Amino acid sequence: NFSVGQRQLFCLARAFVRKSSILIMDEATASIDMATENILQxxxxxxxxxxTVVTIAHRVHTILTADLVIVMKxxxxxEYDTPESLLAREDGVFASFVRADM
Structure with missing residues (x-):
């Protein structure tokens, strides 16, 4: 039996081998440790x-290197912009998420 984290890594490998043009990662790092998460990123x-990689994440640091971020409620x-632009908005939702995650 494989752990949840191991199954997630197998799914990622399968997407890579299949040359999938779109990868959707929904809380893909939720069940793995930080060291493995860094490698995965x-x-x-x-x-x-x-x-194209669509990442659904609650760990904000996992999307700081994304091309674009959409904050939804x-x-x-x-909000919708680059992470840098969203971080520059001091009263922005994304910026407040990043501050809370630190």
Whole structure:
């Protein structure tokens, strides 16, 4: 039997081998330790650099290197921009998430 984290890593490997053009990661790092999460993030950034990656995350630091961030609440878009632009908005929702995550 494989752990939840191990199954997640197998799914990621399968997406890479299949050359999937879109990768959807829904809380993909929730069941793995921080060291494995860091490795996973580097692998995704490298192996999927030429593909679309949609990341649904509550750990804000996992999306700080994304090209674009969409902050949603109850299906409505609250903010949409680059992480850098969203962080520059001192009263922004994304910026407050990042401050709370530190």
């Amino acid at each position: 580097k692998v995704v950034m490298t192996a999927f650099a030429d593909r 109850r299906g409505n878009i609250l």
